[in-house]
Amino acid sequence: MGQKCTDPFIYLDYNATAPVRPEAVAATTASLAAVGNASSVHTAGRDAASTVDQARERVAALLGCLPNELIFTSGATEANNLAIRSAATHGRSLVVSAVEHPAVSEAAAAVANSVAGKVYTIGVHRDGTLRLDELEEALAASPVLVSVMAANNETGVLNNLDLVVRLAHEAGALVHSDATQLVGRLPIDLSKLRLDLLSLSGHKFGAPQGVGALFARRGTVPAIRPLAYGGGHERGRRPGTLNVPGIAGLGAAAQAARRDLEQEAARIKVLRDRFETEVMTAVPGTRRNGHPDQRLPGVSSLTFDGLPADALLAAMPGLAASEGSACSSGALEPSHVLLAMGLSRDEADCTIRFSLGHATTADDIDRAVRCVTYATHLVRAALHPNTTTTAPAHSGGQEGTRRHDA
Numbered sequence: 146m147g148q149k150c151t152d153p154f155i156y157l158d159y160n161a162t163a164p165v166r167p168e169a170v171a172a173t174t175a176s177l178a179a180v181g182n183a184s185s186v187h188t189a190g191r192d193a194a195s196t197v198d199q200a201r202e203r204v205a206a207l208l209g210c211l212p213n214e215l216i217f218t219s220g221a222t223e224a225n226n227l228a229i230r231s232a233a234t235h236g237r238s239l240v241v242s243a244v245e246h247p248a249v250s251e252a253a254a255a256v257a258n259s260v261a262g263k264v265y266t267i268g269v270h271r272d273g274t275l276r277l278d279e280l281e282e283a284l285a286a287s288p289v290l291v292s293v294m295a296a297n298n299e300t301g302v303l304n305n306l307d308l309v310v311r312l313a314h315e316a317g318a319l320v321h322s323d324a325t326q327l328v329g330r331l332p333i334d335l336s337k338l339r340l341d342l343l344s345l346s347g348h349k350f351g352a353p354q355g356v357g358a359l360f361a362r363r364g365t366v367p368a369i370r371p372l373a374y375g376g377g378h379e380r381g382r383r384p385g386t387l388n389v390p391g392i393a394g395l396g397a398a399a400q401a402a403r404r405d406l407e408q409e410a411a412r413i414k415v416l417r418d419r420f421e422t423e424v425m426t427a428v429p430g431t432r433r434n435g436h437p438d439q440r441l442p443g444v445s446s447l448t449f450d451g452l453p454a455d456a457l458l459a460a461m462p463g464l465a466a467s468e469g470s471a472c473s474s475g476a477l478e479p480s481h482v483l484l485a486m487g488l489s490r491d492e493a494d495c496t497i498r499f500s501l502g503h504a505t506t507a508d509d510i511d512r513a514v515r516c517v518t519y520a521t522h523l524v525r526a527a528l529h530p531n532t533t534t535t536a537p538a539h540s541g542g543q544e545g546t547r548r549h550d551a
């Protein structure tokens with residue numbers, strides 16, 4: 146019946162945030178130990194500027210773009226807002242998918258409102274893949290921008306961006322992708338994939354939190370309209386003193402991720418598949434969400450039949466994972482992603498996202514399987530005290546990330 150989770154803590158919440166890679170710790174620490182504003186013309190300033198230049202080249206190498214097509218931001222939320230706001234044009238509509246992160250869907254709603262345009266929301270199939278028929282219908286309205294995420298944060302489901310780009314470009318629309326969950330985890334080559342705009346966030350692939358970037362293809366995006374007024378940093382597109390230590394860490398994480406990408410993805414997929422097979426065997430009735438193959442290697446979204454995710458997570462305090470519901474405005478809302486895929490509210494409430502990454506070990510997975518199995522026994526025993534006799538009463542609080550928009 147599994148085993149109670151004890152130390153060491155098992156971290157399976159990489160889609161919320163990943164541990165900082167040692168290379169990024171070293172680069173950020175070195176930058177913190179130095180002084181210099183990257184805009185200053187003296188030696189200290191020029192050193193900071195060259196740290197930024199080097200990081201820009203490393204991120205560009207990871208993406209297959211030009212360094213000057215990147216604008217450093219505080220993360221993907223800002224990059225998404227900057228992209229959508231820059232593309233918006235008076236009276237023109239925007240197209241987003243139903244499973245976007247709120248940093249895209251809410252930005253699109255606000256921006257469309259301010260330019261007197263409309264937002265078309267494209268649904269997804271039961272496996273989380275995009276409804277291309279709905280995309281084609283929305284494209285008939287001549288939108289100015291289509292924003293479709295590269296990989297979903299809750300299920301890991303990947304979109305066929307080549308196809309989205311082709312269809313959208315044929316209809317004269319720009320294409321943005323929130324690639325927060327894909328960058329640093331699977332290869333991407335912007336010299337071939339002709340996206341116009343792409344957002345990324347460093348903390349999902351081993352950089353410190355609070356740093357990211359927007360890619361804006363040279364020559365195709367009309368103009369980047371800054372979100373704030375201020376100085377001429379990032380060629381006037383993102384005013385404010387650059388976060389040099391964070392950017393140094395982002396560059397180092399990009400370089401390390403690029404170096405290890407293929408073998409890391411293959412290793413993580415083996416661990417994830419083993420985790421799923423063993424949990425689904427040990428806990429009958431458990432279902433996996435999302436397309437079986439077309440998804441990130443490290444994500445597992447599992448629905449535990451009749452077992453609420455919050456109770457399960459409380460029963461495994463030594464394991465960090467996320468539930469498919471978010472506490473917004475004091476009410477527990479079911480995940481919009483799972484609902485868009487056709488899960489019922491009850492099924493969404495019984496869903497947990499486990500996400501693995503660069504530092505996950507085989508031992509973590511062995512222990513996680515035992516720990517999840519044990520938690521399901523505890524919760525079943527608590528819910529049905531007369532039918533189960535073996536499970537001990539559970540104690541302990543809850544750790545780990547809970548919000549589905551993390």
Ligand code: PMP
Nearest residue numbers: 220221222246298325346550551
């Ligand atoms: N988009 C997606 C798909 C995400 O998963 C996240 C992070 N949870 C964000 C955007 C926001 O990123 P950041 O934390 O860098 O603002």
